[in-house]
Amino acid sequence: MRGRLDPVAPTVAEKLALLHWPFVALVVLLGLVGYALLYSAAGGSHAPWAFRHGIRFALMFVLMIAIALVDLRRIFKIAYPAYFIVLFLLVVVEIFGEINKGAQRWIDLGFVQLQPSELMKLALVLALARYFHAAYLDDVRRPLFLLPPVAMILVPVALVLKQPDLGTAVMIAVLGATMLFLGGAALWKFALAGALGAAALPILWSQLHDYQRQRVLTFLDPERDPLGSGYHIIQSKIAIGAGGLWGRGYLRGTQAQLSFLPEKQTDFAFTMLAEETGFLGAVAVLALVAAILTVGCAIALRAESHFARLLAAGVTVNFALYALVNVAMVTGLIPVVGVPLPLVSYGGTAMLTVMLGFGLLLNAQVNRDTAIPRFPAEL
Numbered sequence: 339m340r341g342r343l344d345p346v347a348p349t350v351a352e353k354l355a356l357l358h359w360p361f362v363a364l365v366v367l368l369g370l371v372g373y374a375l376l377y378s379a380a381g382g383s384h385a386p387w388a389f390r391h392g393i394r395f396a397l398m399f400v401l402m403i404a405i406a407l408v409d410l411r412r413i414f415k416i417a418y419p420a421y422f423i424v425l426f427l428l429v430v431v432e433i434f435g436e437i438n439k440g441a442q443r444w445i446d447l448g449f450v451q452l453q454p455s456e457l458m459k460l461a462l463v464l465a466l467a468r469y470f471h472a473a474y475l476d477d478v479r480r481p482l483f484l485l486p487p488v489a490m491i492l493v494p495v496a497l498v499l500k501q502p503d504l505g506t507a508v509m510i511a512v513l514g515a516t517m518l519f520l521g522g523a524a525l526w527k528f529a530l531a532g533a534l535g536a537a538a539l540p541i542l543w544s545q546l547h548d549y550q551r552q553r554v555l556t557f558l559d560p561e562r563d564p565l566g567s568g569y570h571i572i573q574s575k576i577a578i579g580a581g582g583l584w585g586r587g588y589l590r591g592t593q594a595q596l597s598f599l600p601e602k603q604t605d606f607a608f609t610m611l612a613e614e615t616g617f618l619g620a621v622a623v624l625a626l627v628a629a630i631l632t633v634g635c636a637i638a639l640r641a642e643s644h645f646a647r648l649l650a651a652g653v654t655v656n657f658a659l660y661a662l663v664n665v666a667m668v669t670g671l672i673p674v675v676g677v678p679l680p681l682v683s684y685g686g687t688a689m690l691t692v693m694l695g696f697g698l699l700l701n702a703q704v705n706r707d708t709a710i711p712r713f714p715a716e717l
Contacts, residue, residue: 353407356704361633365402365681365696368626369395372682375611378589379603379684387603387684394686398693405697410705413698414468414645421465421490427454428497443501453687455498455506459513460695463652465490466514470521471645472712478522487518504546505675509659516655520648553673573599574606574668577613578620585616605676607683609668623682627661637703643710650702653695660692 348356373395376388384392431445431454444451469487470478477483491514498507515528543551556568564572577593580586591613593599602610612620634654641647657680664679666672678685680692 347409350407353704357403357406357700358633358637358703361630361637361696361700361703362403364626364630364633365693366399368623368630368681369399371611371623371626372607372684374588375607375682376603376684378591378614379594379607379610381595382589391684391689394689395681395693398689402693402697402700405694406700406704408701410643410646410701410708411710413464413649413701414471414710417464417468421461424454424457424461425494425497427452428458428494430454432497432500443503451686455494455501455503455510456687456691457694458494458498459510459656460653460691460698462490462494462510462514463517463649463656463695464698466517466521467645467648467652470517470648471643471710473521475522479524481527484518484523484527487514487521490514491518503676505663505677508675509663509677513652513656513659517648517652520651553675556673570600570606570674571668571670574609575670577606577609578669581613581616581620583617585612585614585619588614590614603684604678605664605674605683606668608665608679611682624661624665627657631658631661634699637699637706641702641706643708645710646702646705646708650699653699656695657692660688 369391373388373392376391377384380387427445431443434445443455444453466487469490473483491511495507495511495514498510515531519525519528546554556571573593577591577599580593581591586592589595591599591610593613594602594610599606599609599613608620608623611623615622631654634650634657638647638650638654641650660677660680663672663675663677664683667674667677678688681689
């Protein structure tokens, strides 16, 4: 029976006991922060955002726990199919996608609008974790061996760029590059790719849409169009500065409550948090995010199989990118790219992606002693 599913599988109770419950508590706490913030964003009302956020979080929490209890080897088996299903959905978006604010990124399912580009982040982590699971160091050193994973990264990046969604495309590319590095790709290859990318910048600039070029120019000088493209980031900085050390108080942020701050329930939720709770409140939430990342790294390091290590590390990096890009965006360190703060900002597909990822992360914890053969035929 070596390499096959165990004849006597652990019970659900035994698997629940192996869950990293402190991590689960951290996730719940961050979700509650999001609920409280969305309640404030609506001026002290559960509708329209906080209540929906709470319902979504509760449903996805159950989904997260359910995924954590699945046999890791079953997840290993569906890694490639999951990638190609989401890739197919990206193609469907190009044909039948819902257009909103000039971008074609969503599939309207009636009861929810699904954004496949968000799901691609997890699908890519799964596929690359499986690909590098069977790789020896000598394999990774061969350039031809890296062609399939590079293609798995570039194809969805190209499809997402066509929507257009530059921010998500960059996140997918960075996530994929991180997985290549974790898989064992040499640093000089990244340096070469970076040099080629820098050389191609004039071409890339010419291919950007007008609004994308405007975002970059606004990032360099927000005051050039204070009532237009620079309005978001200027108001964001004003709100963060107004919060000071202690904040203006819950439900008392003038920039947010008087609607000077745009997208306060989505992309600029962290700005609203900083205005109402001040520097200390913002740091407390960032510390909560850092604690989640620390546990994620610890789970990855403790996993026995290479697949579980790469999967846990990839999910952790994906969550880190969400938080890093959002905070950097609202503080003016990078151009505005429309990335939410996970579990805090309002948004269904982003929450689904994060909670699915946390389910996979917890699965790596529950199955940390599970050995996975290098070749699927041995399962």
